[in-house]
Amino acid sequence: MIKRILLIGNPNVGKSVIFSRLTGVQVISSNYPGTTVGITRGYFKIGEENIEVVDLPGTYSFEPTSTAEEVAVSLLKESSQDETVVIDIIDATNLERNLFLTLELIEQGYPVIACLNMCDDTEHRGIHLDTRKLEELLGIPVIPTCAVTGVGIKFLLERLIEAKPRPKKPLSHEMRWQEIGRIIQEVQQLTHRHHTLRELLEDISVRPLSGLLMSIVVVYTCFKAVRFFGESLINKIFDPVFTDLYLPFLDKLSSFLGKAGFLHHLVIGELINGKIDFRQSMGVLTTAPYIEFAMVLPYVISFYFMLSLLEDIGYLPRLAILLDNVLHRLGLHGYAIIPVLLGFGCNVPGILSTRVLESKRERFIASTLISIGVPCVPLQAMIFGLLGAFGGFYVAGVYLVLFSLLIIIGAVLNFTMHGYSPEFLLEIPPYRFPPLLLLCKKLYFRIKGFLMEAVPIVLMGVLAINILLYFKLFDFVTGLAAPVVKGLFGLPREAVVALVLGFFRKDVAVGMLMPLGLNAKQLFIAATLLAISFPCIATFVVLWKELGVKDLIKATLIMIIVSIIVGTLLNCCILT
Amino acid sequence: MKKLSLIKLKKNTKARVLEISGGGNLQHKMMSMGIYPGKEITKVSHFALRGPVTVKVGRSLIALGHSMAAKILLEKES
Numbered sequence: 298m299i300k301r302i303l304l305i306g307n308p309n310v311g312k313s314v315i316f317s318r319l320t321g322v323q324v325i326s327s328n329y330p331g332t333t334v335g336i337t338r339g340y341f342k343i344g345e346e347n348i349e350v351v352d353l354p355g356t357y358s359f360e361p362t363s364t365a366e367e368v369a370v371s372l373l374k375e376s377s378q379d380e381t382v383v384i385d386i387i388d389a390t391n392l393e394r395n396l397f398l399t400l401e402l403i404e405q406g407y408p409v410i411a412c413l414n415m416c417d418d419t420e421h422r423g424i425h426l427d428t429r430k431l432e433e434l435l436g437i438p439v440i441p442t443c444a445v446t447g448v449g450i451k452f453l454l455e456r457l458i459e460a461k462p463r464p465k466k467p468l469s470h471e472m473r474w475q476e477i478g479r480i481i482q483e484v485q486q487l488t489h490r491h492h493t494l495r496e497l498l499e500d501i502s503v504r505p506l507s508g509l510l511m512s513i514v515v516v517y518t519c520f521k522a523v524r525f526f527g528e529s530l531i532n533k534i535f536d537p538v539f540t541d542l543y544l545p546f547l548d549k550l551s552s553f554l555g556k557a558g559f560l561h562h563l564v565i566g567e568l569i570n571g572k573i574d575f576r577q578s579m580g581v582l583t584t585a586p587y588i589e590f591a592m593v594l595p596y597v598i599s600f601y602f603m604l605s606l607l608e609d610i611g612y613l614p615r616l617a618i619l620l621d622n623v624l625h626r627l628g629l630h631g632y633a634i635i636p637v638l639l640g641f642g643c644n645v646p647g648i649l650s651t652r653v654l655e656s657k658r659e660r661f662i663a664s665t666l667i668s669i670g671v672p673c674v675p676l677q678a679m680i681f682g683l684l685g686a687f688g689g690f691y692v693a694g695v696y697l698v699l700f701s702l703l704i705i706i707g708a709v710l711n712f713t714m715h716g717y718s719p720e721f722l723l724e725i726p727p728y729r730f731p732p733l734l735l736l737c738k739k740l741y742f743r744i745k746g747f748l749m750e751a752v753p754i755v756l757m758g759v760l761a762i763n764i765l766l767y768f769k770l771f772d773f774v775t776g777l778a779a780p781v782v783k784g785l786f787g788l789p790r791e792a793v794v795a796l797v798l799g800f801f802r803k804d805v806a807v808g809m810l811m812p813l814g815l816n817a818k819q820l821f822i823a824a825t826l827l828a829i830s831f832p833c834i835a836t837f838v839v840l841w842k843e844l845g846v847k848d849l850i851k852a853t854l855i856m857i858i859v860s861i862i863v864g865t866l867l868n869c870c871i872l873t
Numbered sequence: 874m875k876k877l878s879l880i881k882l883k884k885n886t887k888a889r890v891l892e893i894s895g896g897g898n899l900q901h902k903m904m905s906m907g908i909y910p911g912k913e914i915t916k917v918s919h920f921a922l923r924g925p926v927t928v929k930v931g932r933s934l935i936a937l938g939h940s941m942a943a944k945i946l947l948e949k950e951s
């Protein structure tokens with residue numbers, strides 16, 4: 298009886314897309330190796346039977362070379378063979394390389410069924426496959442599919458029961474490749490055709506000079522696009538909704554509560570010149586939702602739209618090649634750019650995806666750098682919103698400081714830490730253009746994730762702060778931290794509250810600075826400190842889980858020391 | 874027949890893999906990605922200052938770090 302289905306395959310063959318198709322559970326899938334770094338489980342029904350489906354990180358063989366691959370192989374090894382069916386997902390456009398794992402699976406005696414994915418992409422690449430012949434030669438069912446459109450999934454399910462163990466004598470690696478060579482000769486025919494524009498673009502992106510030019514164009518365009526979409530959403534949709542539709546309701550509520558008192562302080566906050574000010578009132582129903590929805594959410598949408606687009610097209614691994622050299626100086630290799638880019642969205646998935654890196658040393662360096670020098674989108678949105686008012690010069694300044702820190706801390710860690718970092722070995726996927734619907738689904742999934750995580754913390758956080766401020770319970774903490782904050786960083790003592798709140802959420806923390814009437818220099822210092830100092834609680838927990846207590850403490854110490862040095866230096870060196 | 878490392882191979886030329894002179898771990902990693910003795914590969918590009926090398930192997934494009942590329946010995950018809 299089948300109880301469990303494992304989805305196994307090389308990296309970047311579409312396991313996660315198949316998983317979503319089978320279970321209806323949305324998972325993030327992208328066009329680069331190593332999107333999935335952990336195990337996701339889902340269920341679907343055949344008749345009355347509930348069957349578990351497990352999505353695993355991709356692996357090239359049974360001998361894992363990274364943490365993500367280890368996860369896949371160990372789960373495969375511990376599964377009971379009578380109740381488990383293995384669906385081996387194969388990239389039809391790259392049959393030869395994929396068959397290595399397929400043969401290994403068959404030899405080991407797993408009940409395997411092969412899913413020949415991306416079949417829609419073969420013909421116009423000049424690849425002709427004889428599926429029947431392949432089935433015959435492998436001795437297992439082979440089903441052509443196209444997971445992004447759903448073609449073939451039904452047949453895949455119908456033939457699940459045909460998966461039977463057919464153990465063979467294990468071959469040596471060389472023998473296995475010879476065997477694969479024979480199979481390929483019989484089932485695959487290639488026809489020559491002219492180079493397409495897509496191939497030309499693929500080619501120029503991996504050559505030094507043209508690749509560099511292309512990366513500058515791509516990165517600049519994306520940055521501009523994120524700014525443009527974000528600003529447009531704020532000015533055309535979110536801000537008008539708040540001021541025109543929501544504000545009249547709040548005005549009534551404010552009058553109803555008598556414009557003052559404890560409850561008014563909590564819900565509406567302070568009136569500025571007798572009116573509600575979304576940026577300064579600091580109430581649970583005023584500033585808190587305004588920060589999350591009208592200042593941060595628009596940027597979250599536009600950032601993830603552009604990131605998802607780049608991910609799905611398959612541009613990111615090309616960026617990794619270009620940056621390999623630079624990142625080597627920081628004790629990392631090119632592929633670390635993927636965790637870093639994800640970290641710009643939110644540090645949590647960024648740190649999780651450091652699992653694509655091979656060594657513990659690399660993972661420590663990458664995680665520390667992300668939590669110090671990579672500000673998440675909510676924080677960046679607030680920095681743009683607040684500091685942008687004083688001129689782009691200050692915003693650029695924050696990025697410049699963070700970028701310099703990445704380079705300096707990376708180089709120092711690389712120099713002082715034991716061991717060396719492994720080399721880069723990465724498959725570069727072809728460009729793909731997935732349906733817009735799939736892109737939108739992924740965007741929706743990420744935005745939903747953001748809202749579910751952020752909104753409760755923001756509302757609760759502002760509520761708690763308001764209560765503490767009302768009863769003046771913060772005075773003790775502010776008094777304690779005032780010498781550092783005021784003396785070294787040149788910030789007013791009220792800014793302590795914001796810096797403490799930064800531990801919960803960075804966006805609201807910057808928001809707390811709004812009513813303080815800081816000048817450009819103070820705001821610049823405070824925003825930079827919020828970016829580099831302590832990570833928010835979600836990041837903290839992930840660091841703990843991924844690195845262990847010892848490394849967490851090490852990373853935290855680095856952060857505190859760096860914050861104090863940078864805050865003091867900035868305060869001393871900038872003239873107002 | 875001329876022996877040379879992947880570093881020395883000119884770009885846009887083909888050669889056959891002779892041996893991978895690294896540890897077993899590296900050999901295995903390469904092997905599972907389709908780079909093994911006897912396989913024909915084409916060098917696509919090489920980045921300056923000991924940067925990575927990209928090669929075409931079968932239908933896949935693979936990028937490898939400089940010192941990894943140095944460990945791949947090739948033979949080329951001269």
